[in-house]
Amino acid sequence: MRFALLLALLAALVMALFTVSLLVGPAGLTPARALAALIRGEGLAETLVMREIRLPRALLAVMIGASLGLAGAAMQGYLRNPLAEPGLIGVSGSAALGAVLALHTGLAASFALGLPLAALGGAAVAVGLILLMAGSGGSSITLILAGIAVSAMAGALTSLVLNLSPNPFAASEIVFWMMGSLADRSMLHVWLALPLMALGWVLLASLGRGLDALTLGEDAAATMGISLRRLRLVLVAGVACVVGAGTAVAGAIGFVGLVVPHILRPVVGAQPSRLLAASALGGAAMVLAADIAVRLILPERDLKLGVLTAIVGAPLFLHLIYRTRKEGL
């Protein structure tokens, strides 16, 4: 009952932020005009602004936020480690590397899903590597160190590809791929990301029962008929789908998968299956709020989303490391 109320509150928050996101922008439309243009198509310029610029931006914020929240909660449930987050352990960075390779080798131009699939490939390699290195029940320090190595490698290779590109704008986009932004994205990007993301959501949502069982330990979970190998495979595929598709269109946005599950975990009673649903909604709310803030703080400057999420997330990350150390894990 309390859980249903929490989900309803989070959904209402997402709806409210989604509406605000649609109403913020340099065109200076009044809310009434903006909604009339969005819903009824009144005014050619207003309709273009609302339907082609603001709507895809708000939709992508919801989709990417939900994906990052979900991926964070799922990885933390599997690794039983609150520090596992796609951005921090290099999954987003590797997805960005895949995306950049696709864009600058011509793969993205040659077929429609080339870009998100390449990003998915990058993400899958990183999740696989991390699970191999840190495994279920591995120590926090191994996880973080493996993550640092994967992040550094992915970041360096992304910079290398962009510096080698003959395109004069490529090198300045290093910051976009590392920090993420939703500025001037279009419905094309929504359609590009949605199929893989939806697949990833289904895969990750199916993990709930297995993750709940895993809280009792691996042996107990096995006796309950949970196949750890299958669980791990679905987790890798799901995280790669959602993080790959999101990063391909918006760059790597860090810390969302860390902050959101951390805040919601005590509220849902530390039950992984419940945390998955709550974190999806919470992640959507966080990215929407960050994307509204970048437009209010520095309109017209394209402040990167990752800047805000890191300002919120990094201190929390330090706090979590400190607490983990105190607990002697």
Next chain:
Amino acid sequence: MARRAGRIMSALPRASRALALAVSLILEGAVAQAGPPERVVSINLCTDQLAMMLAMPGQLISVSHIAADPLASVMAHEAARYRLNYGQAEEVHAMAPDLVLAGPYTSRYTVGLLRRLGVEVRELPVAERLSDIPQTIALMGEWLANGARAETLAAEFRAGLAALAPNNDERPRAVLHYANNYTSGSQTLAHQILTFAGFANIAEEAGLSGGGTLPMEQLIMLMPDVVISGQRYPGLTRAEDVIDHPAMEALRERHAGAAVTDAEWVCGTPAVLSAIARLTALHDAEGS
């Protein structure tokens, strides 16, 4: 220096006349070096092109690698005949130039370092108006000691511009839309090219004087009649994604007219005449 040499000479006893003569000969040699530069290196796209137009045979020894890029340079073919440089101080210094041509946006560190190494560096100002172009040509002619050729080129440019009589009966509103939503305001050469061909520049309505960004939402609200897009480069970047954004495509579909800015727009050289000619044709097609 010469006056000081004279003073030294008069102070010297007669016996040392021979030495003094040698000193003055060396000084004279230094003065003679200030004649036409013999080893000129250009490290800026715009000076590259003007120097290639105005240099005497063998005088220009290297141009920047950008001059050989057909997407940015109207003289890519000619540039292939020169040694290409990447504008690095060490590389340029090793060519032992007696004159380096740079632009005002050339890295300050490169220019400063070259000057400290004793290389003469001259910076060609950016032509912000069509009327600056003959002066820019004349200045380059002066630097390369080829004033006659510069005079001819400047006269040809003036005549060519006069022949492209502007048509101001109708002024369709146009927007220059480059990567990253960058545009050119009223104090730019691109604005002058646009207005000379008979268009009104929408960036002026938005209050932009130099170059700057015009958020896409604002651009759409201004509803330009014609979209003149920036050039695309190989590889896909987010910066250039905005050029093909569905909202911009929708603007283009309203009117048949659309054009692309290219190498001809970049520098204040006689090549802008063909940019104006193409735009004038677009303007006349819009009017009919």
